[in-house]
Amino acid sequence: MNVKVNFNGTLVEDARLSVFDHGFLFGDSVYEVVSTHRGRPCFLPEHLRRLRQSAEGIHLDLPFEDSWLKNELGRTLEAGGFPESYIRIVVTRGEGEIDIDPSSCGRPNVLIYVTAPKGYPLEYYEKGINVAMVSVKRNWRESLNPGIKTGNYLNNVLAKMEANRMGAQDAMMLNVSGCLTECTTSNLFWVREGSVFTPSLSCGILAGITRDAVIKLAGENGFPMEEGEWPAEILDKAQEVFLTGTIKKIMPVTRLDGKPVGDGRTGPVTRRLMRLYDDLLNRFYGSEPS
Numbered sequence: 001m002n003v004k005v006n007f008n009g010t011l012v013e014d015a016r017l018s019v020f021d022h023g024f025l026f027g028d029s030v031y032e033v034v035s036t037h038r039g040r041p042c043f044l045p046e047h048l049r050r051l052r053q054s055a056e057g058i059h060l061d062l063p064f065e066d067s068w069l070k071n072e073l074g075r076t077l078e079a080g081g082f083p084e085s086y087i088r089i090v091v092t093r094g095e096g097e098i099d100i101d102p103s104s105c106g107r108p109n110v111l112i113y114v115t116a117p118k119g120y121p122l123e124y125y126e127k128g129i130n131v132a133m134v135s136v137k138r139n140w141r142e143s144l145n146p147g148i149k150t151g152n153y154l155n156n157v158l159a160k161m162e163a164n165r166m167g168a169q170d171a172m173m174l175n176v177s178g179c180l181t182e183c184t185t186s187n188l189f190w191v192r193e194g195s196v197f198t199p200s201l202s203c204g205i206l207a208g209i210t211r212d213a214v215i216k217l218a219g220e221n222g223f224p225m226e227e228g229e230w231p232a233e234i235l236d237k238a239q240e241v242f243l244t245g246t247i248k249k250i251m252p253v254t255r256l257d258g259k260p261v262g263d264g265r266t267g268p269v270t271r272r273l274m275r276l277y278d279d280l281l282n283r284f285y286g287s288e289p290s
């Protein structure tokens with residue numbers, strides 16, 4: 001695997017995290033995934049803001065200023081030298097005793113991974129994917145708030161495994177009240193009669209940065225947009241469904257549990273938003289390689 005790793009400010013060839021790090025022992029960490037466009041990190045201020053909010057959410061003091069992280073990220077991107085990069089920033093609770101209590105932990109460990117993005121097959125964007133409604137429920141907000149991007153992703157891992165068993169490309173999860181939430185690494189949208197709908201943050205979801213951008217784009221381009229709490233059956237009436245995320249961007253869903261959504265093809269509103277999102281990235285990050 002060709003991955004550059006920056007470990008606490010040092011570029012290391014063979015990075016090793018302690019077996020006593022609570023990030024490893026208890027999933028006690030926070031993280032962000034950032035993509036690049038024309039080689040430049042997208043929405044970096046938004047990702048750094050969310051990283052800080054996540055750290056606050058688990059009472060973890062980040063041991064750096066944003067300027068330090070930006071600088072280290074720049075160095076790591078340069079060392080990677082990929083035309084486009086997948087960036088993962090992880091901050092763990094640090095090394096401590098083999099005890100759930102984090103008070104024995106020393107300094108948090110800060111890791112920046114840079115590698116070539118794996119991406120998704122073009123076919124997924126043209127024909128859409130199949131998403132399964134899984135039995136695994138999204139973590140309840142009062143248990144482990146999905147709005148905090150922690151490294152504790154077992155909830156989503158189990159959902160993804162269930163989707164794999166069902167022959168689907170991703171899993172859609174309900175919350176414990178039976179309302180739609182999100183997929184394993186993306187937010188959910190659907191379209192009906194030209195209006196765009198998405199579960200509200202109160203359902204227990206990550207406040208996706210792509211989700212935010214799409215909500216703004218929909219508003220600016222005359223698509224009525226509604227956020228709310230809805231049961232799964234609402235999707236029976238959806239004409240289009242799509243997912244949003246840093247890596248996926250906007251991905252059409254043309255089958256739910258193997259059954260076609262609308263006419264089973266990527267719909268016009270999804271296509272329009274996909275185009276608008278690409279335009280936005282080109283506008284913000286330049287349409288020529290930097």
Ligand code: PDD
Binds near residue numbers: 156185205246
């Ligand atoms: N995941 N919901 C969940 C559970 C996520 O993990 C993600 C992002 C999103 C979309 O958020 P954003 O638009 O800010 O990427 C929604 C990243 C990509 C990941 O963990 O790989």
